Amino acid sequence: MTLEYAILGLLSWQPFSGYDLKRIFEDSPVYHWSGNNNQIYRTLVNLHNEGLVERDIQQQESLPARKVYSLTPQGHNALRHWLNSTPSLPLRKHEFLIQLGWADQLSSAELDSLLSNYEDEVFALGLLVQASVKNPQLHPARTMRENLLWDSIAENWSGYYQYELEWVRNLRRQLQTLEV
Amino acid sequence: MTLEYAILGLLSWQPFSGYDLKRIFEDSPVYHWSGNNNQIYRTLVNLHNEGLVERDIQQQESLPARKVYSLTPQGHNALRHWLNSTPSLPLRKHEFLIQLGWADQLSSAELDSLLSNYEDEVFALGLLVQASVKNPQLHPARTMRENLLWDSIAENWSGYYQYELEWVRNLRRQLQTLEV
DNA sequence: CAGATCATGTAACTGGTTACATGATTCA
DNA sequence: TGAATCATGTAACCAGTTACATGATCTG
Numbered sequence: 110m111t112l113e114y115a116i117l118g119l120l121s122w123q124p125f126s127g128y129d130l131k132r133i134f135e136d137s138p139v140y141h142w143s144g145n146n147n148q149i150y151r152t153l154v155n156l157h158n159e160g161l162v163e164r165d166i167q168q169q170e171s172l173p174a175r176k177v178y179s180l181t182p183q184g185h186n187a188l189r190h191w192l193n194s195t196p197s198l199p200l201r202k203h204e205f206l207i208q209l210g211w212a213d214q215l216s217s218a219e220l221d222s223l224l225s226n227y228e229d230e231v232f233a234l235g236l237l238v239q240a241s242v243k244n245p246q247l248h249p250a251r252t253m254r255e256n257l258l259w260d261s262i263a264e265n266w267s268g269y270y271q272y273e274l275e276w277v278r279n280l281r282r283q284l285q286t287l288e289v
Numbered sequence: 290m291t292l293e294y295a296i297l298g299l300l301s302w303q304p305f306s307g308y309d310l311k312r313i314f315e316d317s318p319v320y321h322w323s324g325n326n327n328q329i330y331r332t333l334v335n336l337h338n339e340g341l342v343e344r345d346i347q348q349q350e351s352l353p354a355r356k357v358y359s360l361t362p363q364g365h366n367a368l369r370h371w372l373n374s375t376p377s378l379p380l381r382k383h384e385f386l387i388q389l390g391w392a393d394q395l396s397s398a399e400l401d402s403l404l405s406n407y408e409d410e411v412f413a414l415g416l417l418v419q420a421s422v423k424n425p426q427l428h429p430a431r432t433m434r435e436n437l438l439w440d441s442i443a444e445n446w447s448g449y450y451q452y453e454l455e456w457v458r459n460l461r462r463q464l465q466t467l468e469v
Numbered sequence: 470c471a472g473a474t475c476a477t478g479t480a481a482c483t484g485g486t487t488a489c490a491t492g493a494t495t496c497a
Numbered sequence: 498t499g500a501a502t503c504a505t506g507t508a509a510c511c512a513g514t515t516a517c518a519t520g521a522t523c524t525g
Contacts, residue, residue, distance in 0.1 A: 110512080143512085145513070145514060147513080147515090
C-alpha cells in the first residue's frame with residue numbers, strides 16, 4: 110500500500126496529525142491521489158496497530174484533541190526497507206486521450222472547443238502545481254543532496270504539465286493546417 | 290465510469306467479444322489501467338442491461354461460445370454525448386517520486402542503483418509502448434483527421450516515456466557532479 | 470450571519486486487482 | 498509433457514471517493 114509508505118516518509122521528516130497529513134495530501138500534486146480523510150485516518154490506525162508509529166494525544170480546550178503521530182524505530186526500518194526496494198513505474202490514467210480517439214465523430218468546431226478546454230485546464234493546473242510544488246512547507250531540505258532531490262521532483266511535476274500543454278497546442282496547430 | 294466509455298468507443302469502431310477487449314486493454318498503454326476480466330465482463334453485462342450494446346452469440350464446436358458485442362443506437366448516443374463532455378485531466382500516480390523524496394537516507398551507491406533501475410525500466414517500457422501504440426490493429430484510421438488524432442495519441446504516450454527518461458538521466462548526472 | 474478553519478471520525482459506495490475455475494486445442 | 502491461446506466467468510479482496518456527522522472558533 111503506497112499510502113502507508115507515503116505517510117511513513119512524511120513522519121520520518123516530522124510528526125504530523127491526521128489533519129496535517131490530509132492537508133498536505135490535498136495541497137501537493139506529489140501526493141495528489143489521496144486527499145481524503147477516510148483512508149488517512151484508517152491508515153494511521155493501521156500503522157499504529159502494526160507498531161510503526163506512535164501517537165501523542167495533545168488535549169486542547171474547546172477543540173478536539175490533536176493526535177500527533179511519529180515514527181517508531183520499527184517504522185524507520187520499514188521505511189528504509191521500502192526506500193531500497195525496486196522502484197515502481199508511474200501510472201497514468203489519461204481519459205482524455207481515449208475521448209480523443211473517437212472524437213473524429215465531432216465537428217471541427219466541437220473538436221477544437223474540446224481541445225481548447227483541455228488546454229485551458231492543463232494550463233491552470235500547471236500553474237497550481239508549480240506553486241505548490243515549490244512550497245518549502247511541503248518538503249524538507251536538510252542536505253544539499255536532499256535539496257537536489259526535491260528540486261528534481263518539483264521539476265518532474267511542473268515539466269509534466271508543460272509537456273502536456275505543448276502537446277495539445279501542437280495538436281491544435283496541426284488540426285488547423287488540416288482544415289485549410 | 291471510464292471503462293464503460295472506453296468500451297463504447299471501441300465498439301463504435303467494430304464489434305468485439307469480451308476476450309478481444311481484454312486483449313486490447315492488456316496490450317495497449319492507452320487502456321493500460323484495466324486489463325482484467327472481472328471488470329470487463331461485468332461492464333459488458335451492465336452495458337447490455339442498460340441497452341447500450343447488443344450481443345451476438347456465436348456457437349463454436351469444442352470452444353465456449355463467443356459473445357460478440359456491438360453498439361445499439363442508444364449506445365451511439367451515449368458515446369457521442371460523452372465525447373462532447375468536458376475533458377478530464379490526466380491522473381498520474383508517481384510512487385517513485387515519493388520514494389525519491391526520502392531517499393537522502395540512502396548511501397550514494399544505493400541511490401544511484403535505485404535511479405539506474407528506474408532508468409532501465411522506463412527505457413524498456415518506453416520501447417514496448419512505442420511498439421504497441423503504433424500497432425494499426427489497435428486503432429482505426431478511417432479519415433485523415435482520425436489518423437492525425439491517433440498519431441497524436443501515440444506521440445503523447447511515447448513522448449511521455451521519453452520525457453521521464455530524460456528526466457532521470459539528468460538527475461543522475463546532477464547527482465554525479467554533486468558527488469565530486 | 471455565513472462560510473472557512475481546526476479536528477476528529479464513519480457509512481456506503483465505486484473502481485480495480487489477484488487469484489481461481491473450466492476445458493479444448495495448438496505448439497515446442 | 499508443459500505452456501500458451503481461446504473463451505467464458507466468479508470470489509475475495511484492496512484502494513479510493515463522496516458524503517455525512519459533530520462542534521467550537523475565527524474572519525469578512
